[in-house]
Amino acid sequence: AQSVTQPDIHITVSEGASLELRCNYSYGATPYLFWYVQSPGQGLQLLLKYFSGDTLVQGIKGFEAEFKRSQSSFNLRKPSVHWSDAAEYFCAVGVYGQNFVFGPGTRLSVLP
Amino acid sequence: SQTIHQWPATLVQPVGSPLSLECTVEGTSNPNLYWYRQAAGRGLQLLFYSVGIGQISSEVPQNLSASRPQDRQFILSSKKLLLSDSGFYLCAWSVGGTNYNEQFFGPGTRLTVL
Numbered sequence: 675a676q677s678v679t680q681p682d683i684h685i686t687v688s689e690g691a692s693l694e695l696r697c698n699y700s701y702g703a704t705p706y707l708f709w710y711v712q713s714p715g716q717g718l719q720l721l722l723k724y725f726s727g728d729t730l731v732q733g734i735k736g737f738e739a740e741f742k743r744s745q746s747s748f749n750l751r752k753p754s755v756h757w758s759d760a761a762e763y764f765c766a767v768g769v770y771g772q773n774f775v776f777g778p779g780t781r782l783s784v785l786p
Numbered sequence: 787s788q789t790i791h792q793w794p795a796t797l798v799q800p801v802g803s804p805l806s807l808e809c810t811v812e813g814t815s816n817p818n819l820y821w822y823r824q825a826a827g828r829g830l831q832l833l834f835y836s837v838g839i840g841q842i843s844s845e846v847p848q849n850l851s852a853s854r855p856q857d858r859q860f861i862l863s864s865k866k867l868l869l870s871d872s873g874f875y876l877c878a879w880s881v882g883g884t885n886y887n888e889q890f891f892g893p894g895t896r897l898t899v900l
Contacts, residue, residue, distance in 0.1 A: 706886050717876055717891035718830075764830070768886030773820075773845075778829040 676701050678767050680777040687755050688785045695750040695780050697765030706768040707748040709739055712779075713761045721763075724748065735759070760784045788813035792877050792892040799899055805850075805864040807895050809877030812858065816882040819860040820889060821852055824874040836860060837882065872899045 677700045687693055699705055706725050710718040722733025729741040739750045748765060765777040789812045799805060811817055821833040832845045834852035842852050849868060853861045860877060874896055878889040 708888055717893045720888055723888050770886050774889060776830045
């Protein structure tokens with residue numbers, strides 16, 4: 675069955691530390707990959723997307739993600755976390771002919 | 787530019803009462819439209835999607851229904867709310883003709899059923 679997993683339910687990092695959020699997918703076809711961020715009580719905002727080409731993708735707010743086909747992963751990274759990055763992060767996968775599938779989300783807490 | 791609106795922003799309803807949530811999109815034509823529900827501390831569950839006026843696909847059986855009376859209007863309804871209908875409802879749109887492209891989300895409606 676097709677699926678998207680985010681192994682970490684909750685991550686806590688100190689402000690200024692680096693961050694990596696994991697995302698793994700299980701699809702037979704080449705997927706389109708996305709990361710969204712959701713602040714409490716808000717809708718989802720697109721951080722970045724990967725369709726093809728360079729496997730390292732730059733997004734908004736200083737985030738980047740790397741697509742690794744061999745590992746079926748699309749991990750999100752940020753070199754230095756800010757307190758305003760505290761939010762819920764969702765990985766999503768789109769495959770031609772099918773609807774999006776969202777991962778369960780990872781909640782990020784940032785310590786001052 | 788495109789914008790997506792949802793209303794109301796918050797809603798408190800008694801069990802058994804009807805529901806109508808509205809979503810409208812501006813600045814695009816023939817979008818795909820989606821309704822998601824997000825229960826407390828949970829991920830997103832796709833409820834309905836629509837590729838055109840009057841075309842609704844349901845992803846999960848439930849007491850909710852959706853309608854698309856106009857190209858850029860998507861309505862989520864219920865005749866009788868259940869406690870389990872409480873949650874955060876998100877409407878989203880994507881470019882028509884594809885269903886794997888990025889989706890753009892509205893601000894959401896917080897529904898509490900008492």
